[in-house]
Amino acid sequence: xxxxxxxxxxxxxxxxxxxxxxxxxxxxxxxxxxxxxxxxxxxxxxxxxxxxxxxxxxxxxxxxxxxxxxxxxxxxxxxxxxxxxxxxxxxxxxxxxxxxxxxxxxxxxxxxxxxxxxxxxxxxxxxxxxxxxxxxxxxxxxxxxxxxxxxxxxxxxxxxxxxxxxxxxxxxxxxxxxxxxxxxxxxxxxxxxxxxxxxxxxxxxxxxxxxxxxxxxxxxxxxxxxxxxxxxxxxxxxxxxxxxxxxxxxxxxxxxxxxxxxxxxxxxxxxxxxxxxxxxxxxxxxxxxxxxxxxxxxxxxxxxxxxxxxxxxxxxxxxxxxxxxxxxxxxxxxxxxxxxxxxxxxxxxxxxxxxxxxxxxxxxxxxxxxxxxxxxxxxxxxxxxxxxxxxxxxxxxxxxxxxxxxxxxxxxxxxxxxxxxxxxxxxxxxxxxxxxxxxxxxxxxxxxxxxxxxxxxxxxxxxxxxxxxxxxxxxxxxxxxxxxx
Amino acid sequence: xxxxxxxxxxxxxxxxxxxxxxxxxxxxxxxxxxxxxxxxxxxxxxxxxxxxxxxxxxxxxxxxxxxxxxxxxxxxxxxxxxxxxxxxxxxxxxxxxxxxxxxxxxxxxxxxxxxxxxxxxxxxxxxxxxxxxxxxxxxxxxxxxxxxxxxxxxxxxxxxxxxxxxxxxxxxxxxxxxxxxxxxxxxxxxxxxxxxxxxxxxxxxxxxxxxxxxxxxxxxxxxxxxxxxxxxxxxxxxxxxx
Numbered sequence: 001x002x003x004x005x006x007x008x009x010x011x012x013x014x015x016x017x018x019x020x021x022x023x024x025x026x027x028x029x030x031x032x033x034x035x036x037x038x039x040x041x042x043x044x045x046x047x048x049x050x051x052x053x054x055x056x057x058x059x060x061x062x063x064x065x066x067x068x069x070x071x072x073x074x075x076x077x078x079x080x081x082x083x084x085x086x087x088x089x090x091x092x093x094x095x096x097x098x099x100x101x102x103x104x105x106x107x108x109x110x111x112x113x114x115x116x117x118x119x120x121x122x123x124x125x126x127x128x129x130x131x132x133x134x135x136x137x138x139x140x141x142x143x144x145x146x147x148x149x150x151x152x153x154x155x156x157x158x159x160x161x162x163x164x165x166x167x168x169x170x171x172x173x174x175x176x177x178x179x180x181x182x183x184x185x186x187x188x189x190x191x192x193x194x195x196x197x198x199x200x201x202x203x204x205x206x207x208x209x210x211x212x213x214x215x216x217x218x219x220x221x222x223x224x225x226x227x228x229x230x231x232x233x234x235x236x237x238x239x240x241x242x243x244x245x246x247x248x249x250x251x252x253x254x255x256x257x258x259x260x261x262x263x264x265x266x267x268x269x270x271x272x273x274x275x276x277x278x279x280x281x282x283x284x285x286x287x288x289x290x291x292x293x294x295x296x297x298x299x300x301x302x303x304x305x306x307x308x309x310x311x312x313x314x315x316x317x318x319x320x321x322x323x324x325x326x327x328x329x330x331x332x333x334x335x336x337x338x339x340x341x342x343x344x345x346x347x348x349x350x351x352x353x354x355x356x357x358x359x360x361x362x363x364x365x366x367x368x369x370x371x372x373x374x375x376x377x378x379x380x381x382x383x384x385x386x387x388x389x390x391x392x393x394x395x396x397x398x399x400x401x402x403x404x405x406x407x408x409x410x411x412x413x414x415x416x417x418x419x420x421x422x423x424x425x426x427x428x429x430x431x432x433x434x435x436x437x438x439x440x441x442x443x444x445x446x447x448x449x450x451x452x453x454x455x456x457x458x459x460x461x462x463x464x465x466x467x468x469x470x471x472x473x474x475x476x477x478x479x480x481x482x483x484x485x
Numbered sequence: 486x487x488x489x490x491x492x493x494x495x496x497x498x499x500x501x502x503x504x505x506x507x508x509x510x511x512x513x514x515x516x517x518x519x520x521x522x523x524x525x526x527x528x529x530x531x532x533x534x535x536x537x538x539x540x541x542x543x544x545x546x547x548x549x550x551x552x553x554x555x556x557x558x559x560x561x562x563x564x565x566x567x568x569x570x571x572x573x574x575x576x577x578x579x580x581x582x583x584x585x586x587x588x589x590x591x592x593x594x595x596x597x598x599x600x601x602x603x604x605x606x607x608x609x610x611x612x613x614x615x616x617x618x619x620x621x622x623x624x625x626x627x628x629x630x631x632x633x634x635x636x637x638x639x640x641x642x643x644x645x646x647x648x649x650x651x652x653x654x655x656x657x658x659x660x661x662x663x664x665x666x667x668x669x670x671x672x673x674x675x676x677x678x679x680x681x682x683x684x685x686x687x688x689x690x691x692x693x694x695x696x697x698x699x700x701x702x703x704x705x706x707x708x709x710x711x712x713x714x715x716x717x718x719x720x721x722x723x724x725x726x727x
Contacts (some may be wrong), residue, residue: 194690194694195690196689196690196693196694196700197688197689197690197693197700197704199700200700200701200704215721216720216721346720352720353720353721385721386718386720386721387721388688388690388720388721388722430542431709431712434515434712435712437508437511437512438712438714439711439712456701460701468701468702468705469705471704471705471706471708471709471712472701472704472705472708473708474708474711474712475704475705475707475708475711475718
């Protein structure tokens with residue numbers, strides 16, 4: 001007897017339809033899985049056997065072949081457990097085959113027959129909608145995520161429930177988004193005392209989507225500031241939110257209670273991260289940190305401690321807003337339009353920029369440290385700010401302005417920039433020209449200053465870029481000491 | 486005509502100048518004009534035109550000395566520039582209206598340029614450039630001659646570098662010229678009067694706290710001081726220069 005279940009395998013972020021065929025014939029009892037299944041997928045044999053037995057169903061006592069078609073597509077992970085089990089049960093007449101064929105399914109089986117969540121449920125559900133399957137059988141916790149794709153989720157906790165549902169003996173349980181738990185609030189700017197210049201730079205970065213590099217001695221609050229950027233960014237639009245959720249779903253990072261990521265994501269990989277961890281790839285072609293930060297913030301704390309290849313690999317997404325991971329078998333695209341925030345000390349020992357400390361770095365060490373950042377990468381930072389050590393006096397002050405009013409200003413500025421970008425008045429043009437002559441300012445540097453000055457004008461609610469806006473923008477250019485040729 | 490009694494400096498050089506030469510000529514023109522110096526040149530393409538443009542941008546006065554009648558649009562590309570010079574300052578010529586431009590009239594024109602000025606600056610000049618003729622006239626009259634150093638491999642700088650070898654004063658900034666004329670360089674009066682200068686050295690945050698100004702205003706003011714060469718940032722701390 002032959003039966004089919006439908007599921008979807010992921011190629012990058014894209015779902016590809018996979019037909020799980022189970023065939024039972026006479027012979028010595030055995031279970032064989034064919035169709036380019038990886039290790040985790042092969043191990044499904046043991047889980048499916050135990051799961052079926054635990055659900056008090058019958059495991060066929062003859063030769064069983066499971067084929068994952070199309071055979072040339074590589075199948076990875078444990079999400080095939082449920083479709084394999086269901087196809088097998090349909091082939092052995094334990095549930096109606098026709099009804100199974102109307103459903104997509106995915107999920108991992110526990111040995112006791114319960115269903116476990118897997119990554120990429122949203123993408124599978126989107127595949128189901130594309131192929132006009134109206135329902136998807138998935139683990140109960142993944143219901144809210146699957147529902148985002150516009151298909152009806154059938155959330156089940158146990159394999160026995162799935163079988164009962166397909167036999168028409170059980171209605172799928174209702175699911176509740178959020179389970180009544182509030183979403184975690186992002187960090188608030190009110191925690192930051194003093195740091196007027198840093199706060200200003202952060203606000204500009206948020207309003208103009210500028211990349212920001214914060215320099216300064218350790219302990220001056222660079223990281224603290226950077227971590228508060230997501231809190232002042234506007235919420236994502238629905239289309240963007242779905243895009244971001246898809247990426248996080250594939251990486252298995254979706255919060256089951258609040259699957260839709262409606263706010264700018266924030267990623268802060270450690271500086272020991274490999275190139276593949278940052279830009280994506282690896283044997284399973286997973287999205288990297290740069291893609292997980294899509295439509296959000298990628299914080300590279302201690303920028304100069306990252307491996308140089310990992311940093312250089314960021315140049316492509318910074319330019320194109322996407323990452324193309326090429327393999328011999330073909331290439332995969334991951335969207336990666338993120339805002340880059342870097343922090344770094346001014347020298348390897350960290351004492352530079354701190355009036356109370358003596359820097360012990362040799363000239364070579366200093367040069368090596370700064371060489372880590374190529375000119376090309378440094379050029380991608382529109383705003384460069386040095387945060388000196390705050391005096392005790394500033395830290396005694398009250399709490400700073402909270403994130404909410406800052407975010408309102410950011411939203412207003414973004415609207416203004418989207419409507420009509422402010423233009424420079426003649427005097428502002430003159431100042432910019434004078435600055436290009438006087439300061440070490442390249443063509444790209446000039447363009448960056450022009451862009452930042454527009455953001456400053458928009459934030460000030462001005463319809464034109466005035467000289468003071470250009471002047472302030474000039475203060476955020478990369479200082480010459482960072483720009484080693 | 487009262488214009489011609491002010492201290493004057495000639496800025497001359499190649500017509501086919503490099504971007505570097507154009508930048509220097511315009512910068513010198515503007516800075517000298519801002520300091521109240523009359524900028525004199527020959528309205529030719531390249532260095533001459535840039536010097537005039539710089540002087541006009543700096544809000545100062547500039548005199549164009551022509552090698553043809555003053556009603557001729559020569560060079561045609563500078564017709565608009567000639568009009569704005571005519572409106573704000575002065576265009577002079579020793580020729581009658583209608584006289585055609587001709588190669589042999591330009592060296593004679595250079596004689597007038599050199600004569601009008603207390604100093605002559607050669608920005609870029611080829612080996613046999615008309616600008617060198619101007620410099621020769623200036624030297625004969627005992628006026629100061631400056632040359633802007635150029636790359637020794639560049640044919641465009643061969644003439645100006647040769648002047649340096651013969652003893653012309655190397656020009657490294659507009660201030661060099663002003664000093665030789667005994668003029669105090671007035672660094673952008675409005676900017677120099679900025680009260681923030683007296684509070685330096687300080688970080689931007691300290692200035693915000695001490696002045697009560699908005700952080701954007703403080704940063705903009707500091708950047709203006711930076712562009713004017715009056716202050717500079719190092720490791721997040723702004724310091725006063727000179």
